Amino acid sequence: MKTTPENRIEALTTAGLWGGQTLHGLLAEHVSSRPHDLAVKDQPNRQALTGHDPLGLTWLALDNASHSLAYQLSASGVAEGDTILVQLPNIAELVVLYYAVAKMGVVVSPVPVQYGAHELRMLAGALQAKSMISIERLREAPLAAAAREALPELAVLEFGRDLQLETSSGEPFAGPAADPDRTLSICWTSGTTGTPKGVPRSHNMWLATGRTSIAAGSMQPDDVLLNPFPLVNMAALGGFLFPAAILGAAIVLHHPLDPGLYLSQLQDERITFTIAPPPLLNQLAKAPAMWSQFDFTSLRRIGSGSAPLAPSMIATFEQDYGKQIVNFYGSNEGISLFSTPEDAVDPQVRASMFRRPDQGALIETRVVDPDTGEELTAEGARGELLISGATVFDGYFHHDNRDVFDPSGFFRTGDLVEICGGGQFYRIAGRSKDIINRGGMKISPVELDVALEQHPAVMEAAVCAYSDERLGEKVCACLVPQPDAEQPTLAALQQYLLEQGFAKFKLPERLELLQQLPRNPLGKVQRFALQEQMANTQEHSHE
Structure with missing residues (x-):
């Protein structure tokens, strides 16, 4: 499969933004230059998660294992050009699989382990998948058995039963000629607003994204990276798998998120760079005693994103903990912006602003009026962000993409941004x-x-609209309180926001206290689900 037209390939290649390298080509380079360096390592509690001992693979072992897996998949009937559905937790086998399918010219479509029969049937049908790869269990969840029941017409191959991880030297797999513009993966949008859409991405697209992550994280070849995100989308693939492939750095795996284990891995594995979800960083910033229990001498930088960051959290990490924070803003479609200590020294700026790409960068951006399409350039103007360039996909899989791009070929992100910082x-x-x-x-x-999450009594916050006969919509604040803290009241929160300088018309007029916020399998708050929940919930008084 190839989605990119030749004129786009030629333009990006001529500009030096795309090249001739592939994921498995990079693997071959590291086998030659650093065969016995660590490439990937399981988290220490893997036995409890899957019933298997944790693995650690060198670059040579990773190469051997991916050759062997390619042969096994080929013997099962998977061939060049096929698409396979994959539902695996963060285990070494999943990393091996990415390299194996790259060698085979097969398209991999990874899905979250939380997906059930409905989602599997929908995605397998859309993909016309050749087969599915899974594992016996993740904790008590019988992944492979559930997949077989949901997809009786599909061959479900199970690691440990149908597929084996073999790291001994064997005959290299002779796949098709390397093509950096061949589609490598079809990931799925996070589904924050509805049904997920498939996002095909080539080697060149992924490698361009990996280079932006390397720049933002100041990553180096000898780095040890701790990945706590599922290896199914941009955060993990663009933030860890491809940077490590480019540099020859090591990836240590983690997920599902266990804060205590995560901190132990940061210390014990001498991690140099990681990305962590904002709620965890906010919690650590408010718990210096927890942070000080560990030795994080090796850790240089921590990335975060998917939600706005709290300036106070950034200040605490940099001034009290001595660790730099990078703010990432990305998507499967190819958004790839970041804010670093070099771009924005002030935590207030870095928490919410992203530097506009320079001329000749991997991506180009515009801001337009959502209604008229007119380009906006003035300081303070707000409009929809449009993006084009080396990281950006060609369009959703089997989808009418006429409205996805503007007439100039810029992707319509659907995100609203404000032009600030002198443009x-x-x-x-x-x-x-x-x-x-x-x-x-x-x-x-x-x-x-962002403002509500900085309140000392609040652990997590998300506001949403609720209907009002007179005004149309009003603001509801949905909060998860800090444990053992006095529950916040609506009046106290309103006063807090007024003290922060918010206009009165922005103040929440309803407060709901929740045990948890609705999130998709990738951890993003589903605001539409909150609105539905509020519409079906009788308003409570928290005065």
């Missing part, structure tokens, strides 16, 4: 469909989320 930065203002319209006054929920 050199963007501030994320939220999704265009998330904007709350209170009597004609437009309110971005994102800025309220």
